[in-house]
Amino acid sequence: MNEVGGVARLLVLWVPDWPVLAHARAHRLSVDAPLALVDTGTVFACSGRARAEGVVRGQRIREAQSRCPRLQVVRYDPALDARAFEPVLAGLEQALPGLHPLRPGTVAVRARGPARYYGGEQAAALTVLGTVAELGVSVARVGIAHGLFAAERAARAAPPLERVTIVPSGGTAAFLAPLPVSLLEEPELVSLLPRLGIRTLGGFAALDAQDVVARFGPLGARLHALAGGRDPRPATPRIPPRDVDAQVDFEPAIDRVDQVAFGVRVTSDDFVNALLAQRLVCTALRVELVGERGETSERVWLHPRSFSAAEVVDRVRWQLQGAMHGDAGIAGELRSPVARVRLSPEAVDPVGAHERGLWGTGPDETVHSGLSRVQGMVGHRGVLTATASGGRSPAERQTLVPWGDRPLRSRDPQKPWPGTLPPPAPATVYELPRQIAVLDAGGRPVAVDERGELSAPPASIHGTGPGATGSRRSVTAWAGPWPLEERWWDAEAARSAHRFQAVDGDGVAWLLVLDGDGWWAEGRYD
Amino acid sequence: MQRTRLDTRSLPTHPALGELLPGGALEAGGSYAVGDSTMLALALLQGPSAAGSWCAVVGVPDLGVEAAAGLGIDLERLVLVPHPGEQWLSVVSALIDVVPVVLVKPPTREGRVRIGDAAASALASRLRQREAVLVSLGEWPRSDARLTVTESNWAGIGAGFGHLAARQVTVSSTSSSWAGRAKSRRLWLPGPDQRMDTVVARDAAPRVDADRPEMRSIAG
Incomplete structure (x- = not known):
């Protein structure tokens, strides 16, 4: 008796706290430690230890931390969650085909086939648990019942020791x-x-x-x-994705960027062609570099259109260069020669959506290919696009993003940002502020006391930092000080300074800043 | 001196600057030198950018993006290459191929611009071929016009009060096609609305009144 009222008997495998497990593995943290995953400021999932200390899902970070001060907080990454479950799915598929993944950590399959093959539902459940235990997941539970809802509830109700709940046929309503x-x-x-x-x-x-x-x-x-135990949802077997990842192993490991780039050339050709054979093109590429000592560096590269083989090689080269200099945006740092390069498509599109027009290409496409060429010369971070962002100093009010990357806007420029200097903005914003000295008419350095009072009106500006030629500029007009007390709650980003504007004898205006380390020129209105 | 080229295409240019340029506008294939005023160089980019052209800035790591946006340059179509390094020439020529307006700061050695005549004429022929415009922040060999800010007066700021609000500048321009004569214009750079504009002369000398600035409180 396998079907009751058209509802199939299903086996659900559930891994408790799967997101925690996946993130702990990726960040090399202990699962036994109090650990919480946060998504938009609230706890998304937490480890058993953290739960024992009173952390629950949906709590605000601060409240969770107050309950458990040793709590380690990790940002929840749904992509990592799903990616980490993929090997488990692939391993399970060897034992029982026709899986229906519900979400990372939970998977359903029709129970009839495995029960017949392994000789009973209990045996099938134990086989499933054995299979995932071999894949390193030892805490999984299994529930078997009619309908998805009941089977999932059964899996969650499974006692920790036996780890299997089988709801007998016809007992679904009574179980629920x-x-x-x-x-x-x-x-x-x-x-x-x-x-x-x-x-x-x-x-x-x-x-x-x-x-x-x-x-x-x-x-x-x-x-x-x-x-009532009548869940109409069927278990739809997934079609396993075809493996298009490409991998190059270097034996012995290589420590030169150009050699690695040369080594991945053929593979990236094959990678792009393998996708093309499935009528796909890659629009986001994940490059994973593994060093000789096992450390990894990985990063997702985006492309406004689609990657060609040469562009794939370029990304590998840039990532290597970045990983050696500890570039931001690349997870992990390489400290030993490269032993393995792995390319996987993070996002694919049908090739039809990226076909070139019959009558040539649009103007922006020419710009893109030209700029990609320049990126090939000066590196990925050498070609930038700018967006306005929010902030109080001119350097904060602009965000530079490498060409081709998605701009991330952390500070909204539309917000009021009280304390910002009124327009106009300086046309020169020093990448590194220049150290200067500001003196009064008597030649003494100008200072600001605790009450915000100026010791004397500034009379001249002197370049003192490296590269300054000892120039002296007399001040004809000035205004300030305007105090700036920012992010005092965060020791890393806190900033306390006084701002001034000054016009020199040539009619050039300066944005001057006085902080604990002295006077700086932050910008020039030239 | 006669013009060296026949019917050149001109790029959209702000009318305030057009009077200062030979031909009345930025001419495709031309190169223009701007002396030590980033604002003036950006003002030259504003016309083409507002009309939908892409612009590139090479070798200016200290560019104030907000000021550029304030002048009316579209940041969506602005590309920056702050540190071209040794590949300066190849980066600029690659950009000229695809971007109609390129603002460069030529590399200097001991205070002198390090662009040889050969490199400059190679770039010039590329500019003509691609109908692009090069604006140089600093000296440029055989430029079509050389613009400098000769006088600059800020409004809104006094001795310890007010804040920078607007600036009037006198821009003077020399060009080989004007036989040594210089033209000069009085411009708002930037005006009270952050844009560039011609200063409209009134009966009295329209000088900046620094004694009565617009008061505005700035809280920290």
Whole structure:
């Protein structure tokens, strides 16, 4: 008896706290340590140890930290979560085909096939647990029941030692009956039903179906069916993705950038051609470099159109150059010669969407290919585009992003930013502020006391830093000091300074800043 | 001196600057030298950028992007190569191929511009071929015009009060096609609205009134 009312019997494998496990592995943290994953300021998932200390899902970081001061906080990355589950799926597929991944850490499969093959449902469940244990996941649970909802609940209800719950055929409704209605995960109904005196799924299922439709509409009817153990959702077997990753191993490891670039040339040709054979092009490329001592450096490279083989080689070269200099945006640093290069497509598009026009290419496409050429000469970070961003100093008010990368806007320029100097903005914003000395008429350095009072009006500006030619400029007009106290709560980014504007004898205006280290020229209105 | 080229295409130029340029506008294939004023160099880029051209800035790591945007340069179509290093010449020629307006700061050695005549004429022929314009922040050999700021007065700031609000400059331009004569114009650079504009002369001398600045509080 495998089908009850058209509902298939399903086996669900559930890995408790899978996101925590995946992130702990990726960041090389211990799963036993108190660990929390945060997404948009709230706890998304936490390790068992953290939960024991009172951290729960949906809590704000600060509250979680106050409950568990030793909490390690890691930003939740859904892509990492899914990527880490991929090897588990691939391994499971060897043992039982036709998997239906529900989310990273949870997978369903029709139970009939495995139960027949392995000689019973219990045996099939134990085989599944054995398979994932071989893949390094030792905490998984299995539930077998009619319908996805019940099977998943069964997997979650499995006791930690036995790790398997099998809900007998026809016992689905009885299994679900004592469970709380909050499991329906429908905020409106979950808050309403207890107020109507319905606290368990059994109580909800006992209502007349007609009445439920009349009162709660189609959504209520669907949830009513779930509570009654009649889950209409089938398990749809996934089609395993074809492996298009390319990998080059260097034996012995290579420590020269040009040699590595030469070594990946043929492979990147094959990589692009293999995608083309499936009528795909790669629009985002993940390059993973593995050093001789096992350290990795990985980064996703974006492309406004699609990668050609030569561009793939370029990205590998830039990443190597960046990884050697500890460039931002690249996770990990290489300290030993490169033993392996791995290319995988992070995003693909059908080739048809990227076909060149019949009558030549648009003007922006020419610009893009020309700028890519320049990037080939001066490196990825050598060609930049600029966007306006928010901030109080001119250097903060501009963000430079390498050509081809997605601009990340962390500070909104539309926000008011009180304390910003009014326009106009300086036409020269020094990449590195220049050290200067500001003297009063008597030749003494100008200072600002605690009350914001100036010791004497500034009379002259002198270049003192390296490269300055000892020039002296007399001040004809000046204004300030305007105090700036920023981010005092963050020791790293805190900034306390006084700002001045000054016009020199040539009519050139300067933006001067006085902080704890002395006077600096931050910009020039030239 | 007669013009060296026949019917050249001109790029859209701000009318305030057009009067200072030979031919009345930026001419495709031309090179222009600007003496030590980033704002003036950016003002030359503003016309083509507002009309939809791409612009590139090479070798100016200290460019104030906000000032460029304030002048009306479209940041979406602005590309920066702050540190071209030893590949200066090949980067500039590669950019000229695809970008119609290129602002460069020529590399200097001991205070003197290090661009040889050969390199300059190679770039000049490339500019003509691609109908691009080169603006140099510093001396440039055989430039079509040389613009400098000869006088600059700030408005809004006094001895310890106010803040920088607007500036009037006198820009003078020399060109080989004017037989040694110089032209000069009085411009707002930037004006009170951050844009560039011609100073409209009134009966009295329209000098900047530094004694009565616009008051505005700045809180930290």
